[in-house]
Amino acid sequence: MRRAGPNWLEMVGGAIALSLVVLALFAPQIAPHDPTQAVAQTFGDPGPPSLAFPCGTDQLGRDVLSRLIYGARVSLIVGLSAMAVAMTVGVAAGLCAGFFGGWTEMVLMRITDVMLTLPGLLLAMAFVAILRPSLLSILLVISLVSWTGVARVVRAETLSMASRDFVLAARALGASAGRLMIRHVMPNIAPTVIVMAALSTSGTLLLDAGLSFLGLGVPPPTPSWGRMVEESQIYFRTAPWLAFFPGLAILYAVLGFNLLGYGFLRRRHTR
């Protein structure tokens, strides 16, 4: 079997994701200014992009570029951690449901269905309101509303795997349920899981931005892209760049992880 080299989707998506990781890790070195303090006297009258401040300054005199760079931290931490938690829960639930069937499947899938009937953002808003916004609570809430889609796909994949000959053979040899799931089913659904992981990262990023936009994100002064868009609403007509750049950052990150996901998907289909 010939393995395909990285396709262009993976390369572009990977480059974007990597750039975000670098920005997040080295924000203090890269950012030209303190993201929370005023660096220009543009109070109430945001400054346009200039040589000194390429993305302008906001109504509190803060450098938008520095805030964008630091904002990558929150977005990545929340996006990736929430994805990891959601994948873990989703894969576990989907695997068990698909593999065991019967009551296990019934219970797990009905829970999944109920969660899916509720709009994710609405559910997340309710949870955040109860838990009070903080990095940890945002992350947990986003995971909580994001695992269901994964569970359904993994269950479907597991169902088709569980009746394949190689699994039946292993079962006939007396392999335990755990061994069957981990050694035989998991490796075969891994490509799907990886695709789901990349795609759901863009989902969690968007959900985080959405919550921040609604004022339920990580509390100030920590810069976050969603809150930056929200805070610039007042200046939408007079200082559109305030909303444009964080919007662009969200687009960039979501696009990156989506490209990566579709790249993985194409690899799987061309294998």
Added chain:
Amino acid sequence: MRMAPHGLLAGALASALALVCLGCRAHQPARLFPPDAAVLRLALADDVPTLDPAAGYDTASWEFEQVLFDTLLRYASDSNELRPDLALSWEVSPDARVFVFHMRADARFTNGRPVTSADLRYSIERVLNPKTRSQGVQYFLPLLGAADFAAGRAAHARGIETPDPYTIIFRLDKPDPIFLHKLAMPFAAAVPKEVVERWGDDFARHAVGSGPFMLKEWLSGQRLVLIKNPHYFIPGRPKLDAIVALIGVNEELQWLKFEAGEIDVSSIPPAEFTYVMKTPRLKTLTIHHVTATTNYLGMNCRMAPFSDVRVRQAFNYAVNKQKLVAILNGRGVVARGVLPPGMPGYDPDIGGYPYDPAKARRLLEQAGVRAGFAPVVWLTADPTMMILGQSIQQDLALVGVDLLLKPVAWGPLLDAVREPRAVQLFLLGWGADFPDPQNFLEVLFSKAQWGANNDTFYSDPKVEELLAQASVVAEPARRYALYQQIQQLIVGDAPWVFLYHPVAYVIRQPWVRGIRLHPLRPARLDHIYLAPSVAPRGTAPSAADITP
């Protein structure tokens, strides 16, 4: 009245503005009224709570009540000076306990009956009657015999005498130098007994008064229509034929309707404010005034480290108030003390606390507050408040204080600050009910108000003593001098970081004239008129139209 301290956003402006702001379908008046009728088109986000003057205690109700009904006195259109309304003249005893009014004989309710002193007595006794459940009762309890009347032990309040149909005398059990202002509140408006008794609790829907307008139609959640009272006692007033207020039009929709020429006066949504001010054509149509409101950062004087006056003073020096006003795009005046400008007793020479972070750091150091101190400030979860909160957060970071913001809803915020040791810091505002310093200094800083309006739990024996002295002094110069002395003490003790006095804005169409914003009250709609020459008024019907 307790104010949410929004500068930009809807709230603080609500006092004078939110309700002036209105809108309605352009062609609709044309259908209800002749084409040349002078109809003021307004829009309201929410329905008017009531039109019964005994019941209303909010700006929306008052805006319409004050043109449907008359009181003995009313305020000048844009100042706190009292002018005659139903009264022609009045005398006040030197000890501020007896008030004699000579009423005009030509005022009539819109059912045709003359307004007499007996009507005024009935109206005030109705407010005193516990069955009416009026929030205005507190203002008239100082009348002699008011408690007996309220308890059902007397047929009338002894303190209200009506020697003839056009003379009314009020006697109080103790001096009240601001009683005249209480008589200018809609609670004291004349209502016709026979109509009130006919409709009972439904009087609000069938309101009959003697004011410049009369209620034509009030469809809940849809619209309120007032038409000119043709028999109003001031000839030639009002100049408008009608007012149509469409109900259920939110601020953003109001703005769209305003831009389409479908409403005549509008508030300015925060998202449009900077655009309006940068567009000369629109900017010239705005009207603004400094509200009789002070927005502040309250510090709980019983919670450490804010029990130390040095910490409270340090916070005052640390917060850059000019920056807050700049962030509000100038919709504020920096506060240097408790009383807003325009308030009697306002002291223009009070020093306050200039921005001085170095001094703040020194004071914090002396008080033993270490770097990394992280108090929590409670504020309303409103975008403008959050920005102002972040500005204060920036300022305090520079003196080593890591302020945390806790955005909550309005109701829970008010509940929390009334708990003695629950909230260290909070952002609130206070707007005057009366043009008198007592309404700020006593209501907000006396120990009797702990758990009510004194949310900082401030108390000082000297201040208490002076408050008791000042409250009964009728002679203005002495009274205000005492209150200025009290304010000095309070500013020195700094239970608040004095932030700013909000400036309220509305915008009118070019053809709308005569709008005056009042520091305390909703703008008077009966002073508005329409210029006939400028009339590019929108006429396009739309699907959202409601047919009569």
